[in-house]
Amino acid sequence: MTKLDILVFAAHPDDAEISCGGTILKHIKMGKKVGIVDLTRGELGTRGSAEIRDQEASVSTGILGLTIRENLGLKDGFFNLDEPSKLKIIEMIRKYQPDIVLCNSIHDRHPDHGRASKLVSESCFLAGLPKIKSIESDVEQSAWRPKFVYHYIQDRYIKPDFIIDISEFMTKKMESIKAFKSQFFDPNSDEPMTPIASAAFFDFLEGRARDIGRTIGVEFAEGFTVERTLGVDNLYDLK
Numbered sequence: 259m260t261k262l263d264i265l266v267f268a269a270h271p272d273d274a275e276i277s278c279g280g281t282i283l284k285h286i287k288m289g290k291k292v293g294i295v296d297l298t299r300g301e302l303g304t305r306g307s308a309e310i311r312d313q314e315a316s317v318s319t320g321i322l323g324l325t326i327r328e329n330l331g332l333k334d335g336f337f338n339l340d341e342p343s344k345l346k347i348i349e350m351i352r353k354y355q356p357d358i359v360l361c362n363s364i365h366d367r368h369p370d371h372g373r374a375s376k377l378v379s380e381s382c383f384l385a386g387l388p389k390i391k392s393i394e395s396d397v398e399q400s401a402w403r404p405k406f407v408y409h410y411i412q413d414r415y416i417k418p419d420f421i422i423d424i425s426e427f428m429t430k431k432m433e434s435i436k437a438f439k440s441q442f443f444d445p446n447s448d449e450p451m452t453p454i455a456s457a458a459f460f461d462f463l464e465g466r467a468r469d470i471g472r473t474i475g476v477e478f479a480e481g482f483t484v485e486r487t488l489g490v491d492n493l494y495d496l497k
Contacts, residue, residue, distance in 0.1 A: 265356035269374035279431035280424025293326035306440030318437035347381035352399035418481025
C-alpha cells in the first residue's frame with residue numbers, strides 16, 4: 259500500500275490537469291506524494307477515443323510526476339450516485355489513505371462534473387465508517403476518512419474560498435494539459451470542433467489563471483472551494 263498525501267479525483271482524464279495541475283506540481287515539488295484517480299475513460303468525448311485518452315493520460319502522468327494514476331472505468335456520462343460507484347471510490351480512498359482529497363467542481367457546464375463532485379464527497383465520508391466493508395486485492399480494508407475535501411474550479415467560474423499561487427508551475431501545467439492533444443487545438447485535425455478544441459481555449463486557461471492570481475497579487479493561481487470553514491492559528495498565517 260502506497261500512502262498518498264493528496265489524492266485527486268477527476269470525472270474525466272484531463273479534468274485534473276486543466277483545473278489543478280499547477281497545485282499538483284507545486285505539492286510534488288514540496289515532497290508530497292500525489293495521485294490521480296480518473297472516474298471514467300472519457301469515452302464520450304467528441305474527439306479521439308478512450309484508448310487514445312489512456313495513452314495521453316500516461317504521458318501527462320509522467321509530466322506531472324504522479325506517484326500513482328488509476329482509472330475506475332465508470333460509464334462516461336451515465337455514472338450514478340449509487341452503491342457500486344461509491345464502493346469503488348471508497349476502495350481508492352482506503353487504499354491510498356490521503357490526508358487531502360481534491361475533486362471536481364461543485365457545479366459546472368458538464369453534468370458529470372457536479373455529479374462526480376457529490377459522488378466523491380459522499381464517498382469520502384462513507385470511507386470512514388468501519389461497518390462499510392471494502393476489499394482491495396482480497397484483503398479487507400480499514401476505514402479511512404480524509405481530513406479535507408476541496409473542490410477545484412472548472413469551466414464555469416465560482417468564487418474561490420482559497421487560492422494557490424502556481425506562477426512557477428504554469429508552463430509545466432500547460433505541458434501536462436497539451437499531453438491530451440486529441441482533445442485540444444490541432445490545425446491539422448479533421449475531427450469535429452468543440453468548445454475546448456479551439457486555439458482560444460488555451461488563452462482562456464491562461465486568462466483564468468491570471469485573473470485568479472491577480473486577486474492575491476501573483477501572476478498565475480488556481481482556486482478551490484471548501485465544504486467546511488477552514489481555520490488558521492493566527493492572523494499572520496493569512497496571505
